[in-house]
Amino acid sequence: MNTRIAIIDDNNFLIKSVKEKLSFFNDISIAFTANDGVQCMDKLEVDARVKLILMDIEMPQINGIEATALIKQKYPQIKIIMLTVFDDDENIFKAIQSGADGYLLKETSSSELYNAILQTLEGGAAMTPSIALKTLNLLRRPLSLKTNDTEENVKLTGREVEVLEQLAVGLPYTSIADNLFISPSTVRRHIENIYKKLQVHSKVEAIELAKRKRII
Template identity: 90%
Template sequence: MNTRIAIIDDNNFLIKSVKDKLSFYTDISIGFTANNGAHCLDKLEVDARVKLILMDIEMPRLNGIEATALIKQKFPQIKIIMLTVFDDDENIFKAIQSGADGYLLKETPPQELYNAILQTLEGGAAMTPSIALKTLNLLRSPLSIKTNDDEETVKLSGREIEVLEQLAVGLPYTSIADNLIISPSTVRRHIENIYKKLQVHSKVEAIEIAKRKRII
């Protein structure tokens, strides 16, 4: 199966460099490239069939972190890996807040980049080791989190989680159906199953419980 991705960078030489790195892998194709976040959003409005975006941070008009937040609002099914030269705490923190699914440095070798793309598409969070360490340090907190050992574990399917993620950003059934390439009736069926599993009767309740249980 061929996976379409996009490369967003204001430096065309670096776009070519990433293309060259991935040219060895026949199961990945480049859907489009863009030189800034605004251009990327324009292209997604025309064709949002890409599965993953490699996103630079520093770009004119709309930087990578701002673009990531906007893309995740409208196309939450698209995975985004920040591919940048910046490894400072502030950029890492902002990227995570914006919804980035991974964070790699541009010096990442071809095989590691390819593996990171596959890992992210399978639901993982790919990070350069130095970035992962910084992220752990950022997330460490003296605050304890209360857990309820008696709380029942809820298992949603991958598709149900995708539908719930899109509901959580306010998308209507028709948009969810278009994004996931399924029918509106299938979306409704997934939502009915979600309600049953979470034992709720409304979208608001479903989203609240899913966030509390860290399902989304």
Template identity: 75%
Template sequence: MNIHTAIVDDNNFLIKSVKDKLSLFEDMQISFTANDGVQCMEKLQTDKYTDLILMDIEMPNQNGIETTALVKQKHPQIKIIMLTVFDDDENIFNAIKAGADGYLLKETPPKELYDAIVQTLEGGAAMTPSIAMKTLKLLRNPLEIQPEKQEAIILTTRETEVLEQLSKGLPYTAIAENLFISPSTVRRHIENIYKKLQVHSKIEAIEFAKKKRII
């Protein structure tokens, strides 16, 4: 199965460099390229296939962090890896806060870039080692919170995807279109989510899932 990847960068030379790297792998297909966040959002309006976006940070009109937040709001099923030269704490923190699924530096070799894309699509969080270390330092908390003793709540991958879409305020029809399923299937997944989380409304489900870091 092909992996449809978009590249968003204001430098066309770097876009070509990334395309050349990905061309080494048969299952990689470029869905589109864009030179800024505005172009990216415009192309996503008609694009139905993009699985993942490689996103630069510094771009005119609309930067990569702002665009990441918008993409995650409107198309939460799409994964985003920041691909940038910036490794400062502020950009890392803001990218993760915006919803980035991974953070790589542009000198990442082809095989590592490919593996990172596959890992991210499988639910991982790909990061350049130096970025991962900085992220750990950013997130480290001196207070140790004891986990509550309760039965683990396990949602299926599809149920989690539906819940993420629901948390963005999307209607059932939009969720169905984004995930290539029928509205009735969406309703069935939501019924199962309510049962597993022991809640009775969308708001309760979203609040509970965020509290428990399910989404």
């Protein structure tokens, strides 16, 4: 059975490199490639018969995390593996929140990439070992956050909840502003207020705490 996949990356040299890695496997075929999320969505509109997408993160127009959220909303059956050079907590967390099925670093070998694709198609969650460890640490972190009376009585406004919900799927300030018909500076003010009310210092902490408190 031939598995159709897509490769999304703004670097054509890296697209070529991934193609070469997968050329050894006859049961994998490249349905299309694209240089950003906009191109990817356009090509899916024409033909969505893709089983899996290898998605870069840092791209123009619509980045990989934003594109992943959009694709999962419209084509939930398509599996998505982030294939990136970024291994920081925030990108990992946002990718998972957006619906990514796996997270690999671009240094992954041909055989590891192929096995990750098969594993993901079978319902697994393929991750580079170092990424898997970081993910476990992200999951453990909420347990170390202290609960107190202030946290229990947190009250966010409706607009603050809307901002936080969109932040949780990985949208940047500009996209949140467009969606809510407000300015980016207003979005920043809302986020500052959210941080103060939740007594946190980062987006990751705010999202983790809001989910634990079932605010979002």
